[in-house]
Amino acid sequence: MSELMQKYIDDAEKALLHTYNRYQLVLDKGEGVYLYDLDGNKYLDFVSGIAVFALGYHYKDYDDALKAQIDKLLHTSNYYYNVPAVEAAMKIKEVSGMDRVFFTNSGAEAVEGAIKAARKYAFLKDGKTDHEIIAMNHSFHGRTFGALSVTGNPHYREVFEPMIGNIKFADLNDFDSVLACVNDKTCAIIMETVQGEGGIFPATEEFLTKVRQLCDEKDILLILDEIQCGMGRTGYMFAWQKYGIKPDIMTTAKALGCGVPVGAFLLNKKVGANSLVAGDHGTTYGGNPLACAAISKVLDLFKQDNIIENVNEVAPYLEKRLDELKDKYDFIVDRRGAGFMQGLVLDRPVSDVINKALSKGLILINAGTQIIRFVPPLIITKENVDDMIAILDSCLGTV
Numbered sequence: 133m134s135e136l137m138q139k140y141i142d143d144a145e146k147a148l149l150h151t152y153n154r155y156q157l158v159l160d161k162g163e164g165v166y167l168y169d170l171d172g173n174k175y176l177d178f179v180s181g182i183a184v185f186a187l188g189y190h191y192k193d194y195d196d197a198l199k200a201q202i203d204k205l206l207h208t209s210n211y212y213y214n215v216p217a218v219e220a221a222m223k224i225k226e227v228s229g230m231d232r233v234f235f236t237n238s239g240a241e242a243v244e245g246a247i248k249a250a251r252k253y254a255f256l257k258d259g260k261t262d263h264e265i266i267a268m269n270h271s272f273h274g275r276t277f278g279a280l281s282v283t284g285n286p287h288y289r290e291v292f293e294p295m296i297g298n299i300k301f302a303d304l305n306d307f308d309s310v311l312a313c314v315n316d317k318t319c320a321i322i323m324e325t326v327q328g329e330g331g332i333f334p335a336t337e338e339f340l341t342k343v344r345q346l347c348d349e350k351d352i353l354l355i356l357d358e359i360q361c362g363m364g365r366t367g368y369m370f371a372w373q374k375y376g377i378k379p380d381i382m383t384t385a386k387a388l389g390c391g392v393p394v395g396a397f398l399l400n401k402k403v404g405a406n407s408l409v410a411g412d413h414g415t416t417y418g419g420n421p422l423a424c425a426a427i428s429k430v431l432d433l434f435k436q437d438n439i440i441e442n443v444n445e446v447a448p449y450l451e452k453r454l455d456e457l458k459d460k461y462d463f464i465v466d467r468r469g470a471g472f473m474q475g476l477v478l479d480r481p482v483s484d485v486i487n488k489a490l491s492k493g494l495i496l497i498n499a500g501t502q503i504i505r506f507v508p509p510l511i512i513t514k515e516n517v518d519d520m521i522a523i524l525d526s527c528l529g530t531v
């Protein structure tokens with residue numbers, strides 16, 4: 133490593149709060165599906181900033197749209213209308229079939245808004261303030277208090293207790309465990325359509341259908357967190373669109389802005405008309421013109437350049453190549469996921485493999501200690517998959 137890169141790493145450890153154990157490299161620029169560190173080393177990127185850079189780096193039309201918006205108007209207050217926000221809102225309504233959108237700065241904030249909307253909806257029904265939410269074990273919804281409260285990993289929560297309260301945890305794909313949590317106070321059930329951080333667990337169609345029915349019967353709101361699995365990643369714009377069910381509230385972020393910090397929560401007609409009103413919720417930056425110019429362009433480009441079609445064309449090949457690795461190495465116990473959101477499950481920690489891959493020019497990330505996660509840009513080709521598999525194979529040989 134060059135002295136310069138080492139110096140940045142040393143300075144980082146002097147100045148940044150150490151809340152991440154970072155890999156030992158300073159990323160400097162990106163191009164397409166490749167990243168470069170300060171020393172000019174090239175990396176094939178199968179992480180895309182954790183499911184963010186769906187279009188890869190320096191997608192020309194996207195860059196141009198952002199530059200044009202910077203030259204025009206970067207920020208205004210949400211007390212005024214602005215063109216990019218209106219256009220982004222209309223476009224996201226169209227692709228999601230939801231009725232109302234609130235733009236946030238992050239995924240966690242989208243989850244906060246979703247929880248507030250659900251509680252307000254329930255409050256307007258019975259005037260009570262003791263409503264409960266059912267969340268899933270192994271879920272991840274973000275680091276703020278509301279989002280953390282519905283995150284099904286005690287390790288993330290414990291030292292920050294008390295949480296917001298009135299949260300119960302059930303198991304994904306175990307409908308009886310959900311039923312056991314339901315009572316008259318239940319106002320919402322929240323889950324990721326495909327669990328990400330918790331280990332790449334897709335919700336099954338049967339489970340989602342039953343939960344949807346339960347919610348309809350009892351007027352409980354179904355909140356689907358599509359922050360990681362949404363925006364084309366599973367081969368559908370939103371992962372739930374595969375199942376013929378619809379959420380009452382949905383969250384999105386990560387690839388929504390493809391690199392500009394932005395998220396959103398969306399409400400169906402029923403919740404939109406019976407929850408948050410003027411004064412109930414707000415944000416200074418959320419949905420500002422720059423962020424919304426990004427969303428607007430991303431949604432245009434998904435359509436124009438057939439981004440989701442590429443996922444559906446290349447993802448089966450990624451699955452096939454990963455399955456070959458699974459068959460080759462007996463310490464690989466499972467491969468699961470949907471589209472370009474895949475996990476390879478080992479019977480041992482994966483950190484060595486990931487570090488080795490990094491030293492050979494491949495960026496991968498874990499999801500839990502024993503799962504290698506694959507969340508590449510949605511524009512990757514079969515050739516990129518072959519290159520990734522070749523490097524990964526060479527790292528697995530020596531595990």
Ligand SMILES: *Cc1c(COP(=O)(O)O)cnc(C)c1O
Binds near residue numbers: 358360385
């Ligand atoms: C990343 C993530 C979040 C949190 O998003 P931030 O932008 O980091 O706050 C919430 N839910 C899911 C499913 C995520 O993957």
